[in-house]
Amino acid sequence: QELRSFIRDLPKAELHLHIEGTLEADMIFALAERNKVQLPYADIESLKKAYQFTDLQSFLDLYYAGAAVLQTERDFHDMTWAYLQRAAADGVVHAEIMFDPQTHTSRGVAIETVFAGLASALRQGQQELGISSSLIFSFLRHLSEAEAFATLEQALPLRGQYADLWLSVGLDSSEKGNPPEKFQKVFARCKELGFRRVAHAGEEGPASYVRDALDLLQAERIDHGVRSEEDPALMLRLQQEQVPLTVCPLSNLKLCVVTDLKQHNLKRMLEQGLCVTVNSDDPAYFGGYILDNYMAVAQALDLSREQLVQLAQNSMNARF
Ligand code: HPA
Ligand code: ZN
Numbered sequence: 510q511e512l513r514s515f516i517r518d519l520p521k522a523e524l525h526l527h528i529e530g531t532l533e534a535d536m537i538f539a540l541a542e543r544n545k546v547q548l549p550y551a552d553i554e555s556l557k558k559a560y561q562f563t564d565l566q567s568f569l570d571l572y573y574a575g576a577a578v579l580q581t582e583r584d585f586h587d588m589t590w591a592y593l594q595r596a597a598a599d600g601v602v603h604a605e606i607m608f609d610p611q612t613h614t615s616r617g618v619a620i621e622t623v624f625a626g627l628a629s630a631l632r633q634g635q636q637e638l639g640i641s642s643s644l645i646f647s648f649l650r651h652l653s654e655a656e657a658f659a660t661l662e663q664a665l666p667l668r669g670q671y672a673d674l675w676l677s678v679g680l681d682s683s684e685k686g687n688p689p690e691k692f693q694k695v696f697a698r699c700k701e702l703g704f705r706r707v708a709h710a711g712e713e714g715p716a717s718y719v720r721d722a723l724d725l726l727q728a729e730r731i732d733h734g735v736r737s738e739e740d741p742a743l744m745l746r747l748q749q750e751q752v753p754l755t756v757c758p759l760s761n762l763k764l765c766v767v768t769d770l771k772q773h774n775l776k777r778m779l780e781q782g783l784c785v786t787v788n789s790d791d792p793a794y795f796g797g798y799i800l801d802n803y804m805a806v807a808q809a810l811d812l813s814r815e816q817l818v819q820l821a822q823n824s825m826n827a828r829f
Contacts, residue, residue: 515814516803519821522603522828523596523788523799525732525755527647527681528627529576529609530791531592540578540587548578560794565713565764566683568794576612585626593634593642595792599800603828606631607645607679610660611652620663628671643829644671645707647679648695650687657695665702676829677705680726684714689721689728696726705829707732707755712766716740723752730755730827735766738774748782753827757790758806759797770809779816786824 532540534556541548550556562568579585589606596604606627613623631642646664648657661678668675678699680692689708696706710722712733719737722728723746734754737743747754756775761767779785787806792798797805807817 512807513800513804516807516817516821517600517800519600519818520602520825521600521799521803521821522605522786522824523601524605524730524753524786524824524827525607525757525788525790526592526604527572527607527609527791528589528592529579529612530572530795531595531793532575532578532588533591533793536588536591537575537578540580540584544578544580544584546578546580549574560763562764562794565685568764568791569682572791572794573612576609577616579613580618580622582622582626582629585623586630589627589630590633593630593638593640595798597634597638597640599798601799602640603825604634604640604642605645605677605829606642607647607681609647609649609681610664611649611656614660614663620660621667624664624667624671624675628674631674642674643676644674645677645679646675646704647681648692649682650680650692650709651683654692654695657692658698661695661699675704677707679706679732680708680722681732682709684709684712684718688714688718689726693725696728700727705729709733711736712761712764716743719743719747729753729829733757733761733766735761735774735778738778744778744781744783747784751784753784753786753823754778755786755788755827757788757795758802758809759792759795760790762805763795770805773806773810775806776810776812776816779819784823784827785820786827787820788824 708722708728709732711719730753
């Protein structure tokens with residue numbers, strides 16, 4: 510309890526959070542009812558029972574299915590507002606939030622609807638909760654680069670209206686078989702347009718994807734990156750260039766990236782001087798928000814107070 514309040518009171522930034530992954534099972538049911546969407550589960554409990562994942566893809570299948578209840582501006586607002594209140598309670602002072610536009614536009618939801626709902630909640634969070642925030646427009650890597658370009662083009666007319674929030678682009682979804690090079694052109698275009706860049710790499714994919722995300726996508730932060738350890742030269746570079754890694758311990762556990770948190774390499778990477786941060790990824794699915802993630806590694810890896818302060822400080826330094 511004392512440890513928990515110590516960590517809660519550290520000013521923290523959440524840098525790896527998929528807003529669609531904050532949709533709690535009870536909210537999925539509430540929105541399904543509100544929007545007259547039929548769900549293939551009898552009740553909240555049976556949906557939650559399905560949250561037993563063996564790898565990234567087994568999670569993504571449920572995550573995209575859950576996101577299908579989001580239809581109106583109010584839905585996107587309510588989801589985001591619920592997250593911000595939860596984050597504030599954990600001592601988050603800054604959040605850079607990923608969203609997957611293609612998950613919604615492919616179902617016929619207008620990109621305007623998505624932006625409007627997310628933005629109104631983020632602006633309310635800045636006013637009422639004192640949480641500064643921005644959006645990371647994330648491309649789905651299982652789709653083509655042409656589709657990523659088309660989504661970007663659809664959204665660019667809104668950029669002026671959301672210039673205070675839409676600062677960056679990202680890359681998520683199924684990593685294996687979808688290497689960074691597939692999105693080299695669209696990331697180059699985004700850089701030209703002045704967007705900051707992040708990419709998931711080295712979660713399930715090899716260390717070479719981390720290197721390629723840096724070299725081919727000009728990524729400024731790596732989401733996950735835990736498999737970097739397989740390449741000592743890359744580890745040296747991450748340390749020297751202080752490339753932030755947005756690590757998500759409970760996600761890694763639930764998606765079987767690690768078998769046991771005691772085996773997690775977060776502490777080793779921290780002790781090698783890498784800019785490691787702790788984040789929650791998809792908290793509604795992985796069983797914990799950011800404070801739960803800090804607590805889990807603090808206990809499993811016996812982190813010192815100094816190391817916990819360092820993790821929080823790293824997250825603040827790694828903000829865009
Ligand atoms: N990895 C890749 N794609 C994702 C994730 C993740 O951890 N969460 C939501 N989309
Ligand atoms: Zn993620």
